[in-house]
Amino acid sequence: MEGLKLEKNKVNRTKSYLLMLLALLLFIFAIDLLTVAMSHLNNEVAENILLATRNPFVSLFIGLLMTALIQSSSTVTASVVAVVAAGNLTLEQAVPMVMGANIGTTLTSTLVSLSYIMNRKQFRRALSAGMLHDIFNIFTVVLLLPMEVYFGFLSKISISIAHLFVPNESYTGPIVYNKVFTRPITEWISGTIDIPFLTMIISVFLVFGAIKLLSSAVYQAFVLDSFQELNKLIFRNPYMAFIYGTFFTAAVQSSTVTTSLIVPLVANKKVSVKKSFPFIIGANIGTTITAAIAAIYKTEAAIALAIVHFLFNFIGALIFLPYPTLRNLPVLLAKYMGTKSVNSKFIGFAYILLTFFIIPFLLIYFSN
Template sequence: MVNQLNRASRLQRVTSYLLMLVALAFFIFAIDLLTVSMGNLNNSVANSILLATKNPFVGLFIGILMTALIQSSSTVTSTVVAVVAAGNLELQQAVPLVLGANIGTTITSTLVSLSYLMKKKQFRRALSAGILHDFFNIFTVLILLPLELTFGFLTKLSSSAAQLFSDETYSGSFVYSKLFTRPLTEWLAGIIDIPFVTLIISIFMIFGAIKLLTTSVYRAFIVETFQDISKVIFRQPYLSLFYGIFFTAAVQSSTVTTSLVVPLVANKRVPLASSFPFIIGANIGTTVTAAIAAIYKTEAAIALALVHFFINIFGALIFMPFPIIRNIPVQLAARLGKKSSNTRLIGFAYILLTFFIIPFILIYFSK
């Protein structure tokens, strides 16, 4: 009986590994198809789609709204990388989109906290944990966006760093490297023969590939491992940071790993302050997806992947070294969680305003 269970477990693990490889190949294929379709789009169509991103604040809120709607910053950032690689979006226009995606991705952990709505004390702690992820990314954007708009801080830094990995020089348009999937993507794009339809299909494929990849890796590595070492993960801040990076890089989704933290905080297994370094690490780990999407080896695509990485690295450098600064988002999240547990409407209003109503209104009136 024991041998049969072990065989079943090994078979399930091998199946998860194979599924993970298939999902990775599917993800690369979807990204390649998106790049080809963007390259085939009529310039006027492409310009009309991306016109709003010329306003950095609109780009920021488009990133928030898109990510909140599909609940995957990995999908948004990898899509933006592909669009930049195709030469239809300039690097400096793409930076606010990635900053917005960083905020939008936090909605999932906040929504997870709503499952504790009927249990007042647990809801307070759960919502505080979800909001803590929001506050970290919002504060990081509030610091980095003005630096980017004033000095081109992230654009210049990432462009300089990208030159270490690419021989290309930025000129506004790029010749992307042909991947092993290119014959198949060009064949499929030719069969459909409508670039805009191919574009929509490729975006859905990217989303599906990331979900498939996340599920396969989660089953193969995360479930048992996370449960086994959850007692030691949160003991030391920098060890917790490392685990956040590791687990999130494995599943390529910060929403998965940060959502695992919410029940732990809600059930008092992990203090709110101890969960913060793990959340910071999760933000760094999720940048792996953009790095895979930058496999085109164009300087712009690599630079944008580095932008995503630098955003979260600088966020970690701002909050991790100084406990006093690190405690600011924790205290604010705890206070808002307390108020929301007393008046449940506050929690719903916060989610709707932050992730949907305010971004939609600002995008609408920007026209």
């Protein structure tokens, strides 16, 4: 009986490995198709994209709203990398959008916490854990967005690092990208459809599907059993939690998956809100691997944006992780919001609607 079980697990693991490979190929293909589609868009469409993102705060909220609607920051950041690689978006315009995607992705863990709404104590703990991810990303954006807008802090550093990878390319000149192995197929498909906007929409859906498929396959192959076994070890100290959060999220390419795992643990008192925070910080860094894969074109622009995504999350980690006093600020605020939302459930729903949908939509609408 034990032998049959082991054999079944082995077969399932092999299937997961094959599924991972298929998903990775689909992801590379989808990103390449999106880049080709964006490069074929007419000048009027490209100009509209540039106009919409000229205001960094509008760009921030576009990233936030897009991610909140499709529930995948990996899809949004990978798509933005492809748009930058195609030359229809500058690095400076893309940076706030990636920051917005970081906030938008936190909606999932907050929504997961709402499933505990019938039990007051569990709901308070779960909502605190869910909101902790939101608050950390909002704090990081509040600190880094002004520095980026006024000084080009992240974009200048990332361009300097990108020069090491693409020393012969000039970022200010036209974007020339190396053709990946899928390019003949993607160019044929784009030419056959012959409607760049439709090709772009199809490719975005393919990116989303590939990430979901890859996330599911890696989660089944590596994380599901391991996470339950390593639960006590993971949260032994903040740095251990941070490391596991980074590697688990890099494996499944989705911070929403790993942070959503935390909410039930906190709700059921397996982990405290305070101990879960370093894991969430690590998850934010782990999710940047998607942009790195999307930057396989070896263009300076695409690589620079992938570096920006990493730097944004890494600097956020450097600000909060080493200092217990600073680390406790988001935790205390999340607990406060959790308590207030339990006393008046309207606050929790109002927070979600205002933060992720109403405020971004209104700001984008009135700016246009």
